[in-house]
Amino acid sequence: MNVLDLIRPSIKALKPYSSARDEFQGATDDMVFLDANENPFENGVNRYPDPKQGNVKTLLSKIKGIPVENILLGNGSDEVLDLIYRAFCEPNVDNIITLPPTYGMYSVLANINAVDIRKVQLTSDFQPNVNEILKIGDRNSKLLLLCSPNNPTGNSFSEESIEKLLREFKGAVVIDEAYIDFSNNPSWLIRLNEFPNLVVTQTLSKAYGMAGIRLGICYASKEIIAVLNNIKPPYNVNELTQQRAINQLENEEQTQNQIQTILEEREVLVSELKTISFVSKIYPSDANFILAKVDDATKRYNELIGKGIVIRNRTSQPGCENCLRFTVGTPDENKILIETLKSI
Template sequence: MKEFNINSLVRENIVKLQPYISFRDHNEFNAPVLLDANECPFGEFNRYPDSSQKKLKNKLAGLKGLSPEQIAIGNGSDELIDLIIKIFCEPKKDAILMMNPSFAMYGFYAAVNENEVVKLDLDDNFEMVKDDFIKITQKRDIKVFFLCSPNNPTGNSVKDLEFFIQNFDGIVVIDEAYIEFSENRSGIEVLDQYPNVIVLQTFSKAWGTAGARVGTAYASKEIIRFINTVKAPYNVNALSQELIISLLDDKNKLKDNVAKVLNEREWLKEEFKSIDCIEKVFPTDTNFFLIKMKDGTKVYQTMLDEEILTSQRAPAIQNCIRINVGTREENEKLINILKTVK
């Protein structure tokens, strides 16, 4: 196992920062009369949510084979991305590395924190070139590397993931927002080997609860402690916590969602073969397709005119549109419209 002194990677002021801890977070505390937080005594959701999300973490710990101390809960994965950059990257000094193309929010939050964004261009098959990666990391002092696998917007998974972990001396963030749709193993399985790795997952995709805004981070206890130090005290509301806990009790929910999506994904894949305006459908491990059109602008506008909203990827990826899997009714409408584009 590679040795890392996590404290040496964390910003000095964050190492010294004392977290805001509600008295109610103490495990031994349990009182029926709560007069400490200036809440209204009336109302169905009049109390602040559990700031440490104990029940949710305990359930996830059992499912993931980790301890609750290795789990942080965020207001979506976006909040966790923001916090990771704030914890490890000194403004105007440190840099992050991200794949190009990849999820835009890595660069966005780095820019907000005044950190340089270094981009590793993917090849024609949207894969990382190992030699390019080594050259960049040897030439530049980079603090955090965001690895999106499966990748958004390209849909493919990172090959030889451990090579990139082993050859990076900072924090490696593996964003697994779409992992449930993939047959690849999760980065959670290598956390014990690599103390510098953080794995992000979300309930927004396969679980079907994007509106609840709940994301998770899995890492060493040391890293999670820093995330919990920096996060807002009540960052995940009570309604969302209760919803996710109830979902985790339903053992068939995730399985059913994924099965339906994969079935529709295969149906769409076959239908795309007969569409004239499509030039190439890229392989996908997700709930979406990246598709190269003969005329991307024309196809995108045609679908807009028919009230179908997709994600145009030009100019970053010329003539490409990202289309996620819908219901059969939605997918049939999509195919029927695409067939009209010449």
């Protein structure tokens, strides 16, 4: 597959905007910059940020073992996904395939970009219906969105299913790995070079505890990354975000310690939820949350709200009738949750 054949013709022909910081590189501290119409008085953020986010990407490259040329950063994963839609999908012509229940922004972004949505519901055990996906796709099916570990179900998709889709789906396969750090399964990054149509998205919002800075990551072939770089806004990741990301990425030990605590607390929550009388099923989780079926999700959700605890009611999602989603909190927060559940 030549994945560039999937890119919109207008995007392939696009001449990207060249910012002042794109045109001149190799700055030193003693240089005078009068090229970008910036306020000259130094306050730490009076200059435009690095449009290529070189220092952040260098750290990510070291941690993930992926070359810098295969990395794109965005203002949250939502911007990364939006750029992917714009690169691949011709408005009012092309379509994407999603697998509900899944992350709701996939459909929102499709609607924003005037792209048709084809849905193939996950099986009863929340796995992709591979044959139906391949059957429903056509020459205008440009993207297949796989969230693994999946939100809101928490489980990972089987390696066999994903590999078959990568080999046989005729468009790009986007694997959203927002929760991969909480899973024992390896990231699909280790097979990035094997599949030209593979795009992997990750984030600093979950395991790295940086939801507030909005930093999403895309890993793909250098050809796809080059296209996405051409269409992204010139300074899409601000200086403060880059600085906070660098500080956190340099403290990998702290991140791993927090992940371990969350995993331990996840098991505590699973064990305790089994003792709650109105909880009838707890689904396996490779994420930092647990999906559980209860007797009446809306009733239990409102009771918890009344006790000052906010969770997520997922009963409206396909296959998730009367299901609640519990994020794994701190040990103290989880203790409060369990005590409250037992009291109601």
